[in-house]
Amino acid sequence: MSIHTFQLHDLEIGTLHDLLLDAVSDTKWKIKELRQTFDQTDQAALLEKLSSIEFNKARLETYTELLEQIDSSWCPDE
Numbered sequence: 001m002s003i004h005t006f007q008l009h010d011l012e013i014g015t016l017h018d019l020l021l022d023a024v025s026d027t028k029w030k031i032k033e034l035r036q037t038f039d040q041t042d043q044a045a046l047l048e049k050l051s052s053i054e055f056n057k058a059r060l061e062t063y064t065e066l067l068e069q070i071d072s073s074w075c076p077d078e
Helices: 013-040 043-073
Strands: none
Touching: 013 043
């Protein structure tokens, strides 16, 4: 898995919004899978799910940083 690297000027707000929603949805799904795996006490599968959640956390952090950059660089018309 790899995290996409975006340049701020390459992104549109709608695209970033879609990426965030996808990452949140995927993270929710991975947490649900993690709970099911934990119930089955399969350690190898549990570690795999934890790794996947860490990846999604990194995605969310990356997208959040981009939103903050957009927010700080946005100047409303006066």
